[in-house]
Amino acid sequence: MFESRFASTGALDDLGTAVAAARVAAGDRAAGADLGEQRRAVRLARLLLAWCQRIGAAPEMLAESERIIRSRLADAEPAGAERAGLTSELADLMRVRYDTSGRIADLDEAIALGREAVALRPSADGRSYCLAVLSMSLRMRFAYHGAPEDLEAAVEAGRRAVTESEAAGEPPERRSERRAALAEALAERAAELDRPADLDEAIDQLRDALRDQPATHVDRLVLLSNLGGKLMQRYRRRGDERDADDAVATLRTGLAAAAGSAWWAGLALNLAFALIMRDPTATNPALDEAIGLAGQAADRLAADHPQRAPALRDHAAFLMLRYARDARGDDQASALERLREASALPGASPRQRLQAAVVAGDIAHARGEGPDAAALLARAVAELPLVAWVGLDRRVQERHLATEAVGVAGHAAAAQVEAGDAAASVTVLEQGRAVLWTHQLHRRSDLGRLREEAPDLADRLDRVRRHLDARGGGDRSAG
Numbered sequence: 010m011f012e013s014r015f016a017s018t019g020a021l022d023d024l025g026t027a028v029a030a031a032r033v034a035a036g037d038r039a040a041g042a043d044l045g046e047q048r049r050a051v052r053l054a055r056l057l058l059a060w061c062q063r064i065g066a067a068p069e070m071l072a073e074s075e076r077i078i079r080s081r082l083a084d085a086e087p088a089g090a091e092r093a094g095l096t097s098e099l100a101d102l103m104r105v106r107y108d109t110s111g112r113i114a115d116l117d118e119a120i121a122l123g124r125e126a127v128a129l130r131p132s133a134d135g136r137s138y139c140l141a142v143l144s145m146s147l148r149m150r151f152a153y154h155g156a157p158e159d160l161e162a163a164v165e166a167g168r169r170a171v172t173e174s175e176a177a178g179e180p181p182e183r184r185s186e187r188r189a190a191l192a193e194a195l196a197e198r199a200a201e202l203d204r205p206a207d208l209d210e211a212i213d214q215l216r217d218a219l220r221d222q223p224a225t226h227v228d229r230l231v232l233l234s235n236l237g238g239k240l241m242q243r244y245r246r247r248g249d250e251r252d253a254d255d256a257v258a259t260l261r262t263g264l265a266a267a268a269g270s271a272w273w274a275g276l277a278l279n280l281a282f283a284l285i286m287r288d289p290t291a292t293n294p295a296l297d298e299a300i301g302l303a304g305q306a307a308d309r310l311a312a313d314h315p316q317r318a319p320a321l322r323d324h325a326a327f328l329m330l331r332y333a334r335d336a337r338g339d340d341q342a343s344a345l346e347r348l349r350e351a352s353a354l355p356g357a358s359p360r361q362r363l364q365a366a367v368v369a370g371d372i373a374h375a376r377g378e379g380p381d382a383a384a385l386l387a388r389a390v391a392e393l394p395l396v397a398w399v400g401l402d403r404r405v406q407e408r409h410l411a412t413e414a415v416g417v418a419g420h421a422a423a424a425q426v427e428a429g430d431a432a433a434s435v436t437v438l439e440q441g442r443a444v445l446w447t448h449q450l451h452r453r454s455d456l457g458r459l460r461e462e463a464p465d466l467a468d469r470l471d472r473v474r475r476h477l478d479a480r481g482g483g484d485r486s487a488g
Contacts, residue, residue, distance in 0.1 A: 241282060
């Protein structure tokens with residue numbers, strides 16, 4: 010009863026009760042001696058995953074769910090609906106775990122499993138879930154690495170998920186979920202590749218998703234938050250005040266309904282950003298409200314939450330806007346500490362850490378804290394090899410460095426000189442200048458000693474570097 014009621018309302022109390030009941034029914038065995046016990050265990054695993062998706066990825070719950078699903082997968086038939094369903098759920102679990110771990114290997118596995126699950130579904134029945142999970146995972150990997158092919162594949166998978174959900178006659182709340190996943194991929198592509206039509210479609214998809222979602226379902230809060238954010242994205246592009254007004258009204262509606270829920274922080278951040286973007290000046294009368302909302306949102310997000318770094322960055326930006334108005338030293342100091350934290354968060358993407366470190370270094374320099382500024386800017390330079398990750402296509406690496414790295418190494422070197430460390434200035438300058446060349450040198454490392462100790466690992470590394478060379482760039486000169 011509680012499980013079905015959760016499915017129709019999204020009420021977390023019902024989900025918690027369903028998890029407790031499923032745990033009692035499953036007992037202590039992940040894979041029981043008979044099929045009934047195994048199915049009860051899988052039901053528990055699915056509810057645990059649902060809990061982690063909505064409340065936060067508790068490592069012990071994810072580990073329990075993973076253990077159950079992998080155990081059942083080992084006994085499942087090589088093909089068919091059961092294996093496809095379990096593979097999809099494991100893909101979703103790895104995607105959720107990436108939110109906690111920040112390990113790109115988790116996301117890579119989610120994508121591989123998602124593609125396997127799609128291939129295991131010969132018909133539209135049940136395939137929309139596989140495609141939606143794949144779309145979300147690909148979009149998240151694009152946010153980490155910035156590979157355009159991941160973003161294109163995310164849009165394609167999201168669009169197929171919507172089409173196949175409709176073809177399979179899935180209930181409205183399922184269609185709503187598929188539309189929401191597609192909307193996020195479209196909005197990302199609109200921002201990255203300058204495609205205004207994608208943003209229009211994303212907004213339309215979110216409006217349709219809200220129409221499909223039952224009025225009492227708590228997932229409407231996520232949809233309201235996302236719709237408000239996309240309307241402001243379009244406002245920044247076109248300057249139509251109606252979009253800004255609609256965004257603020259949408260977000261206020263969602264925030265009022267989200268009191269005490271896990272979705273409050275996301276709505277508060279989007280509302281704060283909307284209030285600032287309507288009047289991005291120090292005289293904005295809503296500036297204090299925006300700072301309060303952004304600060305509360307950042308504080309509510311756990312240190313390993315993927316949105317904590319952007320939340321800290323936004324809060325710092327709003328504080329510096331007020332500092333420009335009032336010259337309050339505590340605002341400047343608080344902004345610096347927010348950015349310092351963001352620059353060191355393991356769960357943040359390399360680009361997020363780099364951007365936070367650069368701005369933090371600038372603020373520290375403005376405060377006359379030379380050694381601190383030098384250390385922060387050196388941290389930014391250290392992120393450049395990850396921003397231009399070795400597994401990316403050479404053209405993508407170059408584009409990332411052209412957009413994120415310009416002036417960073419020189420800025421860091423100047424800070425080291427001002428701090429009295431001329432030798433360190435040469436080091437950071439060379440690190441920033443030779444990112445791609447260093448990648449190539451590492452691929453040419455002698456594996457002789459490794460082969461003596463761990464021949465299998467040496468063979469694997471050799472295969473990886475041959476693969477990287479085959480992708481292009483291996484013989485090109487690097488700067």
